[in-house]
Amino acid sequence: MIHEVDLSSFATAHGNGAYVVDVREPHEYIAGHVTGAVPMPLGQVPARMGELPTDRPVYVICASGNRSLTAAEWMNDKGVDAWSVAGGTGAWMRAGGPITRGAGPA
Numbered sequence: 001m002i003h004e005v006d007l008s009s010f011a012t013a014h015g016n017g018a019y020v021v022d023v024r025e026p027h028e029y030i031a032g033h034v035t036g037a038v039p040m041p042l043g044q045v046p047a048r049m050g051e052l053p054t055d056r057p058v059y060v061i062c063a064s065g066n067r068s069l070t071a072a073e074w075m076n077d078k079g080v081d082a083w084s085v086a087g088g089t090g091a092w093m094r095a096g097g098p099i100t101r102g103a104g105p106a
Contacts, residue, residue, distance in 0.1 A: 002073050005083040007095055010059055014097070020059045021052070023071045024089070026103075034061055034089060035098040042067045045074055052080050061085040061092070 005013070014020065014034065022029050022037040029039045040048055042062070052058055058075060060068040060082050068084040075082035085092070093099055 002069055003076065003081075003083040004065075004069070004072075004086050005059065006086050007091055007097075010083075010085045010092075011095070011097060013057070013059060018059050019053055019056060020061060021071070022089070023060060023062050023067050028063060028089075030101065030103055032089070032093065032099045032101050034092055035100045037061060039103075040071075042071055045071050049075065049078050049080070052082075054080055056081070058082045059085055062088045064088040064090055 020034050020037040021040045022033050023040055023042040023045060025041050052075060058080055060072045062068040065084060065086050065088045068088060072082040072084040
């Protein structure tokens with residue numbers, strides 16, 4: 001089952017310290033990502049499932065919401081409570097959400 005969260009609910013969760021995974025490619029992540037997001041390109045998700053928490057929701061974001069839906073489905077199949085962020089980073093930026101540029105989560 002695929003879970004999707006709207007921007008308003010994601011903003012609340014993010015403000016409360018949500019665990020966020022960005023499944024875009026490294027050059028996309030560096031150009032601007034949700035502050036605090038952990039970089040995990042889509043192709044790496046299956047091999048890195050063990051890094052994800054299982055005791056709280058994981059919010060998955062990409063550019064527009066397509067790759068994050070795929071990643072969230074994979075994660076949910078492995079017992080992770082994963083939620084795809086509707087509209088992705090593009091919608092987050094347009095809504096004025098905090099963005100960090102550079103290589104590491106911040």
